[in-house]
Amino acid sequence: MVKKIAVYGAYQARIPFKQRFWKTRKDGIHQRYWKLTRRKKTVESKGRYEFHGKGKDLYQAVIKAHRIMPRGFVDVSAEEFLRHPEKYGFEGEWIDREVES
């Protein structure tokens, strides 16, 4: 297994979330459904990237990871992350909070 660079910590980000709606069906049943709206909420969470790949890609990926917060545990090649960063995270900022390695 290759050696990987771990980028981890706690972050704060504004993420889109599903909102609850209700509709009354023709048969009279009041049904709940969820819809992804344009609203966003601020969340604090912990996340982690595990990057592998070539030196230049790794360097660029680490710089990009300062702006793009990971969606949970992301194990990806640096090249792939640089190609589609939005697939692996969302915009936010890192915060100072104790995390485990």
Add this chain to the structure above:
Amino acid sequence: MTEKSRASPVLGLSDDETVKLDFDDASLRTVRYWASRAVKWFKLDGFIILRSSKNRYHVVFDRVVSWGENMRIVAWVALLSHNKGLARWFLMQCIKGCSTLRVSPKREKASPRIVERYSKQDENIKAFLKIRKMIKKMWKNCHF
């Protein structure tokens, strides 16, 4: 209670073929003792000890091992040394499937410094130090 002031993520090094230990609340003497016992018992060739912060040390061994053997060694040390920090760290690494040690500074802690070297260092330790150097350079370029 969060501080947003220009915080940055922590950079570390992960892999599954290097035996690493993370001691909390242990003296250098204790860490040296357990590293020496492990290196002899499991024939790990050599080790380096890094000081992470006060009474916190990292140990990296030289021989390449499989993930199973790696965890067997860490579990052995964690069980015999009764170090709670190490036992907790061991469980975390089992969940992740690879072991990680910090390289960059973290909050008020500086990046880990090498405080001791023992015997052979030309396999995993060499690779570890090479990538550590690269990560430190990256971190410097990102923040200055």
